[in-house]
Amino acid sequence: MSHIxxxxxxxxxxxxxxxxxxxxxxxxxAWSSSTMFRGIELILKGRDPRDAWAFTQxxxxxxTTVHAIASVRAVENAIGARPPPxxxxxxxxIMAAQCIQxxxxxxxxxxxxxxxxxVSALSADPEKTSGLAQSISDWPLSSTKYFAGVKTRLKDFVxxxxxxxxxxxxxxxxxxxxxPEANLLAVAHYLEALDWQRQFIxxxxxxxxxxxxxxxxxxGGMATPVDPDRQxxxxxxxxxxxxxxxxxxxxxxxxxxxxxxxxxxxxYKDWAxxxxxxGNYLVYGEYPDSDDPNASLFLPSGVIRGRNLGKVxxxxxxxxxxxxxxxxxxxxxxxxHPKEGETKPRYTGPKPPYERLDTAAKxxxxxxxxxxxxxxxxxxxxxxxxxxxxxxxxxxxxxxxxLTKLQVGPExxxxxxxxxxxxxxxxxxxAEKIDSWIDALAGNMEKGxxxxxxxxxxxxxxxxxxxxxxxxxxxxxxxxxxxxxxxxGRIANYQCIVPSTWNAGPRDGQEKRGPYxxxxxxxxxxxxxxxxxxLRTVHSFDPCMACGxxxxxxxxxxxxxxxxx
Amino acid sequence: MGTRDxxxxxxxxxxxxxxxxxxxxxxxxxxxxxxxxxxxxQIAAALTRxxxxxxxxxxxxxxxxxxxxxxxxxxxTVGEIVLDLLSVDYHETIMAAAGTQxxxxxxxxxxxxxxxxxxxxxxxxxxxADGAYCTIGGRSAxxxxxxxxxxAAATIAVGTCAxxxxxxxxxxxxxxxxxxxxxVPGVKNLINLSACPVNAANLAALLTYFLTFKRWPPLDxxxxxxxxxxxxxxxxxxxxxxxxxxxxVEIWGDxxxxxxxxxxxxxxxxxxxxxxxxTVRWNEGTNWPIGCGHPCIGCAEPDFWxxxxxxxxxxPSIPGFAAASSVDTVGGWLTxxxxxxxxxxxxxxxxxxxxxxxxxxxxxxxxxETGGLP
Numbered sequence: 001m002s003h004i005x006x007x008x009x010x011x012x013x014x015x016x017x018x019x020x021x022x023x024x025x026x027x028x029x030a031w032s033s034s035t036m037f038r039g040i041e042l043i044l045k046g047r048d049p050r051d052a053w054a055f056t057q058x059x060x061x062x063x064t065t066v067h068a069i070a071s072v073r074a075v076e077n078a079i080g081a082r083p084p085p086x087x088x089x090x091x092x093x094i095m096a097a098q099c100i101q102x103x104x105x106x107x108x109x110x111x112x113x114x115x116x117x118x119v120s121a122l123s124a125d126p127e128k129t130s131g132l133a134q135s136i137s138d139w140p141l142s143s144t145k146y147f148a149g150v151k152t153r154l155k156d157f158v159x160x161x162x163x164x165x166x167x168x169x170x171x172x173x174x175x176x177x178x179x180p181e182a183n184l185l186a187v188a189h190y191l192e193a194l195d196w197q198r199q200f201i202x203x204x205x206x207x208x209x210x211x212x213x214x215x216x217x218x219x220g221g222m223a224t225p226v227d228p229d230r231q232x233x234x235x236x237x238x239x240x241x242x243x244x245x246x247x248x249x250x251x252x253x254x255x256x257x258x259x260x261x262x263x264x265x266x267x268y269k270d271w272a273x274x275x276x277x278x279g280n281y282l283v284y285g286e287y288p289d290s291d292d293p294n295a296s297l298f299l300p301s302g303v304i305r306g307r308n309l310g311k312v313x314x315x316x317x318x319x320x321x322x323x324x325x326x327x328x329x330x331x332x333x334x335x336x337h338p339k340e341g342e343t344k345p346r347y348t349g350p351k352p353p354y355e356r357l358d359t360a361a362k363x364x365x366x367x368x369x370x371x372x373x374x375x376x377x378x379x380x381x382x383x384x385x386x387x388x389x390x391x392x393x394x395x396x397x398x399x400x401x402x403l404t405k406l407q408v409g410p411e412x413x414x415x416x417x418x419x420x421x422x423x424x425x426x427x428x429x430x431a432e433k434i435d436s437w438i439d440a441l442a443g444n445m446e447k448g449x450x451x452x453x454x455x456x457x458x459x460x461x462x463x464x465x466x467x468x469x470x471x472x473x474x475x476x477x478x479x480x481x482x483x484x485x486x487x488x489g490r491i492a493n494y495q496c497i498v499p500s501t502w503n504a505g506p507r508d509g510q511e512k513r514g515p516y517x518x519x520x521x522x523x524x525x526x527x528x529x530x531x532x533x534x535l536r537t538v539h540s541f542d543p544c545m546a547c548g549x550x551x552x553x554x555x556x557x558x559x560x561x562x563x564x565x
Numbered sequence: 566m567g568t569r570d571x572x573x574x575x576x577x578x579x580x581x582x583x584x585x586x587x588x589x590x591x592x593x594x595x596x597x598x599x600x601x602x603x604x605x606x607q608i609a610a611a612l613t614r615x616x617x618x619x620x621x622x623x624x625x626x627x628x629x630x631x632x633x634x635x636x637x638x639x640x641x642t643v644g645e646i647v648l649d650l651l652s653v654d655y656h657e658t659i660m661a662a663a664g665t666q667x668x669x670x671x672x673x674x675x676x677x678x679x680x681x682x683x684x685x686x687x688x689x690x691x692x693x694a695d696g697a698y699c700t701i702g703g704r705s706a707x708x709x710x711x712x713x714x715x716x717a718a719a720t721i722a723v724g725t726c727a728x729x730x731x732x733x734x735x736x737x738x739x740x741x742x743x744x745x746x747x748x749v750p751g752v753k754n755l756i757n758l759s760a761c762p763v764n765a766a767n768l769a770a771l772l773t774y775f776l777t778f779k780r781w782p783p784l785d786x787x788x789x790x791x792x793x794x795x796x797x798x799x800x801x802x803x804x805x806x807x808x809x810x811x812x813x814v815e816i817w818g819d820x821x822x823x824x825x826x827x828x829x830x831x832x833x834x835x836x837x838x839x840x841x842x843x844t845v846r847w848n849e850g851t852n853w854p855i856g857c858g859h860p861c862i863g864c865a866e867p868d869f870w871x872x873x874x875x876x877x878x879x880x881p882s883i884p885g886f887a888a889a890s891s892v893d894t895v896g897g898w899l900t901x902x903x904x905x906x907x908x909x910x911x912x913x914x915x916x917x918x919x920x921x922x923x924x925x926x927x928x929x930x931x932x933x934e935t936g937g938l939p
Binding site: 005006007008009010011012013014015035036037038039040042043047048050051054055058059060061062064105109110113118153157160162163164165166167168169170191194195197198201202204205206207208209210211212213215216218220221223224225226227230231232233328345347349351352353354355450451452453455458529530531535546 | 617619624625626627628629630631632633634636637638639642643644647648649651652653654656657658659660661662663664665666667668669670691694695696697698699700701702703704705708731732733735736737738739740742761762764816817818822823824825847848849851852853854855856857858859862870874875876877
């Protein structure tokens, strides 16, 4: 039995530490620890609720829109503000653009190096690489000359003797299975994706002034004026620019990302049987296509338990609780109502520098969210499974195509590979859908509806003396909820339950493992000194640790049931 | 590297970039920094001689927003910076190695290139709980920052958290978070690139400046390069004419808002914020916050989370100026706006100094320190 520590887990957002027991070439047990705390909810207390989105937005600069969205929704829910149609459409565009860009970056820049051996690419034959590229896609950058150029660039880089971010990695590890040509193809697309993401995210600059940390959110709407006849507003020029960017996004996603995922996956089909995890999936749902708060969402909400795709249960937010038995917070004496309770950070781990955490005691800054007492996986896989199980036609078609091409059954989705495939399917789906919201924006302009804000609720004098609100959002990494308590126009309490808290949290009061911990069980480890396989499963969740660490609630407390508008 | 003098010249030739084109590019760089055209050949010579300097990028109490901003760099692109211009030997978000192998890479630089490498710091450094609020590989952020920045040739603090403590240091600063200047006093050649996040254009310009001249640019009192922080947002704002004419947005989405009127009354902090957003803009010049209809929130200034909030309250209550009465007097505003900008700068600097004396445990920040803009 050997004890492995992976800290830092790199190619993620934030600070994650994995400890694992490995025996017989497999992970026998695992612990997930988040090692950074800021206390943003404590900082929010007493502040103007209209400012909260900017504070919470800085929870994460990777998914840089998600906490702003959840925050404005929570405050709007509390004060009864109703954003007009343009604000809904602008938010949909911002959210979908975030998801598309984030998923592509995740695959190429955060995850690919777990599957792609860069050094092996040096021995690729450019002509064969070209043949491979042209056999899986009609993407034009596929000539022998092109791949020869990429290979030369890579070789020159290596020959200079400064490997920079590619130094010290697990190149040559027996778990790398791609032939040299597939590795070279992937390196070429790693570089292309680096350029593409920078271009595509200009969507956010158009809609939010800048990226990261867009600055156009408002409680009650959006700050981006809409007017086809004004140069200082979103106008038909902006519509044209956005359509150009989304067309290129569809091109890249359909002709590069999807074929690459299928090609890489075809060499790693064993990973369709590894990394399943807890087998429970939770989704809040996203993308309102109507201004009726009760209308269904483009991606439906729901809960799947025990991998039963045939039964999607309705989501009941009152069943969400959080445990802190293994988290560095004071234990709550008894369940408390949100407006009364507050736990405090209390570090009881080893004094740094340390070698090992005491995993029998408290070992993470993350808490352990549970739904009906059970750990839940959230994220693209959960969304695609719930949509699939709910009869979403296009999701069923896309998932069906991927499964057919890989010649595997639906059970393959419950795996490390399933997460990668689901993320890609979602990207294809949103890249198809996003233009409908650009068209809706143009349609509103044509009708002369230029409203962007519910101005009647801007002045805090119009708010009730005390109000509670909840804001839900499907972030790229999964189900996100913000809860706010407003008193006399100020924030009395604020709390977030975040995708990476669901996925990366530690064991709960009943010692049930969190999704990362459960997914790592029985993961093969060929060489304990080079735990590449552990990275594969952890990265398949797309960890976002800065998001996950939150403070202001107590064990087993039920969260207020408030429907988000 | 070491023996690779002239690799850039070869690199450029390989990519079909002629000497003439390189000189043309360098003339553009010279123009950016307000240098005479004759400097272009000097820059070109410097670039073609350059070896790849080693850079390590540390992330502490961060949101990764500065890294993401770095990924949006367009001139040079992030690919060119990482593969061609610098050797980025440690950067958690992009590096292939993890765990032990990642830590070895960092140790290798600190030992092997002591006094020669560049350090970039993203995120604040917590001093509470013996450093347990942020650990990497079991070591505290403070320990790592002292070790790495202490041995770096220069340290670039990117974003407002690394510069001044930023969001984690906002009242009541639950973790005792500090920026690099306060957490590692006396660190050599510290350059602050504040803003939330840093604008990739400014980081790229700073790196180009250094690679070209082998020295660092002139800085303001907060150790920020004058080429990016020498003027206020207000000085260069495209809506300045509306301010001067007394044309203000009053309601989100009203006619004035759609027409691009001044956002002063909606809470704009442009008059007290030193940053070049209006001229370089964001995402390769695509847009900027005021350009999309939202006020400036002052994100490049120290303690902006406390001093610039509430964000939607307008500015007249600058310390020392009881000017609210003249809010609709255009002539008065011209004077007040300009004066307030300088006063704001001075006042904020005072606060920065007072924070350096004693960061204090969490919760001890006084209201007078945090409530500058009521």
